[in-house]
């Protein structure tokens with residue numbers, strides 16, 4: 190089964206479309222959906238919301254992007270936006286440099302049929318979204334999808350497309 194997650198609003202954003210996207214996708218798939226707080230502790234344990242056989246599908250917003258980005262890698266790196274200039278630290282000192290999603294990302298990107306377009310991304314950033322994927326991949330099959338800062342109506346449309354694409358590619 191699929192387990193979807195979306196995030197609460199954070200920082201300067203009083204709306205986070207990822208939660209509407211995740212809920213709409215979960216509805217299409219008949220799957221569970223959970224709302225995550227945007228902090229590094231939550232990122233560590235989000236995988237516990239799923240069973241060993243589940244595929245976790247995390248959704249987050251990337252306000253600077255215009256495309257729907259299926260993330261290939263999670264880096265073992267972190268830092269908050271303010272301290273980035275002072276360098277980044279690792280999420281897990283004993284962990285690998287990065288973890289990769291071995292699920293059919295390319296299939297999902299090819300299957301995606303609406304605007305904004307989808308692409309495969311190789312940079313999930315160094316914030317909570319990247320950390321969530323990094324930790325989840327240590328325990329579960331997981332993917333992370335970054336969506337642009339769209340409104341509620343578009344978020345629901347993206348979510349329905351995500352649900353359809355996930356079912357088509359991971360069935």
Ligand code: PCA
Pocket residue numbers: 196199205207227248249250251314315316317318319
């Ligand atoms: N986006 C942030 C964290 C939560 C979210 O929706 C990120 O890209 O790390």
